[in-house]
Amino acid sequence: MATKQEMQNRIIQAVETVKKGNPMAGSITNTVTINFVANAQLAVGGSAAMVYLPDEAEFLAKAGGATYINVGTLLPIYEETLPHVAKILHETGKPWVLDPVAVGIGSLRTDLLQKFKAFKPTIIRGNASEIIALAGLWALDGGAEESRVRGVDATDSVHEAKRAAIALAKWTGGAVAVSGETDLITDGSIIAISYGGSHFMEKITGAGCSLGGVAAVYATVTTPFIAALTASAVYNVAGKRAELKVDGPGSFQAQFLDELYKATAEEIANNSFDLEEINL
Numbered sequence: 001m002a003t004k005q006e007m008q009n010r011i012i013q014a015v016e017t018v019k020k021g022n023p024m025a026g027s028i029t030n031t032v033t034i035n036f037v038a039n040a041q042l043a044v045g046g047s048a049a050m051v052y053l054p055d056e057a058e059f060l061a062k063a064g065g066a067t068y069i070n071v072g073t074l075l076p077i078y079e080e081t082l083p084h085v086a087k088i089l090h091e092t093g094k095p096w097v098l099d100p101v102a103v104g105i106g107s108l109r110t111d112l113l114q115k116f117k118a119f120k121p122t123i124i125r126g127n128a129s130e131i132i133a134l135a136g137l138w139a140l141d142g143g144a145e146e147s148r149v150r151g152v153d154a155t156d157s158v159h160e161a162k163r164a165a166i167a168l169a170k171w172t173g174g175a176v177a178v179s180g181e182t183d184l185i186t187d188g189s190i191i192a193i194s195y196g197g198s199h200f201m202e203k204i205t206g207a208g209c210s211l212g213g214v215a216a217v218y219a220t221v222t223t224p225f226i227a228a229l230t231a232s233a234v235y236n237v238a239g240k241r242a243e244l245k246v247d248g249p250g251s252f253q254a255q256f257l258d259e260l261y262k263a264t265a266e267e268i269a270n271n272s273f274d275l276e277e278i279n280l
């Protein structure tokens with residue numbers, strides 16, 4: 001296992017490479033938080049582009065360093081767009097991040113998320129209930145047959161999603177990031193627990209979606225595990241700092257983007273995290 005110091009060095013390298021290179025990660029994401037996702041990607045130094053149509057998604061998948069797919073608000077065209085682009089990403093070996101928002105609601109969402117199993121998302125990012133439900137849908141260890149997803153919010157703790165996260169990471173060969181009061185990131189052999197953030201992150205919409213978009217930006221320059229860990233760390237740094245300066249969710253959202261922008265590579269690498277080796 002890499003030492004903590006080695007991981008911190010790789011986080012620094014990833015953050016600096018993104019700030020210098022302005023890499024593009026295209027998104028097919030929900031209509032609720034699409035603007036916030038793009039702003040967060042820009043704040044950390046990436047470049048954003050959002051599309052809906054199959055040919056445009058194919059273009060971005062090929063042109064960008066990574067792609068973000070979020071199933072939050074499905075449109076009929078996604079029945080065509082999403083499997084088409086996920087297949088291309090898988091076949092070309094391009095990194096992609098899946099946010100299985102509200103897994104369990106509706107037949108199209110279930111069908112699309114089922115199809116993604118074969119296309120092995122490089123990073124899966126979701127809250128605890130979504131991670132447990134996706135593992136259940138994919139018939140993997142730690143998954144629940146009956147989804148406890150309630151809309152887009154979690155009803156399970158991050159710790160309860162640990163087995164599901166490990167099983168998903170082992171299946172994809174990539175990384176899984178479970179968000180909550182603390183975040184759990186795993187590649188199936190190591191677990192990192194990342195601390196920080198703010199209770200205000202539960203009071204704005206898009207904290208989770210934009211975290212996925214930012215993970216895609218980092219995935220353009222580093223491994224899935226380091227990309228997911230770096231994204232969680234910058235969110236935890238920015239959330240903690242923004243909370244100190246505001247007194248409500250509206251101003252928190254704006255301050256949070258400022259803190260994402262201001263966080264230095266060293267500050268992100270030094271955000272508190274624990275490491276655990278998985279012995280299964």
Ligand SMILES: Nc1ncnc2c1ncn2[C@@H]1O[C@H](COP(=O)(O)OP(=O)(O)O)[C@@H](O)[C@H]1O
Nearest residue numbers: 127179180181196197198199201202207208235
């Ligand atoms: N109570 C909390 N305290 C600190 N950080 C939080 C809290 N709730 C969520 N976060 C942070 O907000 C971001 C989004 O997580 P979460 O709210 O779990 O996702 P989602 O919006 O998909 O449900 C993550 O960076 C997570 O660490």
Ligand SMILES: Cc1ncsc1CCOP(=O)(O)O
Nearest residue numbers: 030032072205206207208209
């Ligand atoms: C409220 C809502 N409804 C469908 S998608 C969406 C956004 C969810 O965003 P997040 O999971 O980041 O809070």
Ligand SMILES: [Mg+2]
Nearest residue numbers: 101152208209
């Ligand atoms: Mg979410």
